[in-house]
Amino acid sequence: MADKSKDNKNSVLKRGMADYDWYTSDNQPRQAAREPFRWGIPADLRPGAKPRPKGSSRAAWYRRIRLAVAAVVAIACVLFVAQASLRGFDAEGESMEPAVHNGDRIVVNKLAYAQIDFGLLDWAPLIDIHDHWFSPSRGNIIVFKSPVEDKELIKRVIGLPGEEVTIADDRVYIDQKPLDEPYAQGETLCEQVCNWQLGAGEYFVLGDNRENSLDSREGWLVTRDLIDGKKLFSY
Secondary structure, X not given: OHHHHHHHHHHHXXXXXXXXXXXXXXXXXXXXXXXXXXXXXXXXXXXXXXXXXXXXXXXXXXXXXXXXXXXXXXXXXXXXXXXXXEEEEEOOOOOOOOOOOOOOEEEEEOOOOOEOOOHHHOOOOOOOOOOEOOOOOOOOEEEEEOOOOOOEEEEEEEEOOOOEEEEEOOEEEEOOEEOOOOOOEOOOOOOOOOEEEOOOOEEEEEOOEHHHOOOHHHOOOEEHHHEEXXXXXXX
C-alpha cells in the first residue's frame, strides 16, 4: 500500500513539473526553476528550439523594418557628409601640368582646412576659437579665389606664413635655403619683385608649369579666407 502511495506522489510531482508548477509538503504551490537567461540569444535560436514558421513572427518584420530604416539613415548621412565636404572643379589652362591638365575634373576637399567654431566655449582657457582642423602644407595643391580676378584658380602651395620666399637663379629659396621641387617644369623666372616676406595667414603659390603660369610672382598672395579646399584627386 505504501509503495502505491509513493508511486502516486511521483506521478503528481512529474505532472506538476511538466506544467511548470508543483506542490510542497505543506500543499503550497511553488513555481519551478526557470530556464537560465541567455544574453543576446533569441529564444527561437537557442539549442533545441523549434523553428518558427516563416511569416508567423511580427518580431521578424519589426527587425527587418528597423534594419531598413537604419540603412536609409546611414546612406543619408554619408550623402550629406559628401555634399558638405566635397565639390567638383573644372581645371582651365596649362599652369599645373603635368599634375593637372586642362579640362581635368578635380574633386576638392572643402573640410581640409575648415575652421572649428568654438564660439560657445570662448570662456574656456587654452581654446582658440579661431583654430582650424589643418593648415595648408607646402606642396599641397589648392583651389582658391583669385585675389585679383573674379575666378577660381588651382596652384601649389610654396611659401607658408612667416617665411621669406626668394626667387633667384631660376630657383625658389625659403628662408635663404633652396627648395627641392621635383614637380616643377621649366624655369622659375621672376621679372619684378623676387623677394616676399609672408605675414600671418598668407601663402605663396606657384603653378607647376613655371613658364606658363600666372601666380604669386605677379605680386599677390593667397590669404586663408580665399582658400576653398585641397585637391583630393582629379580625373
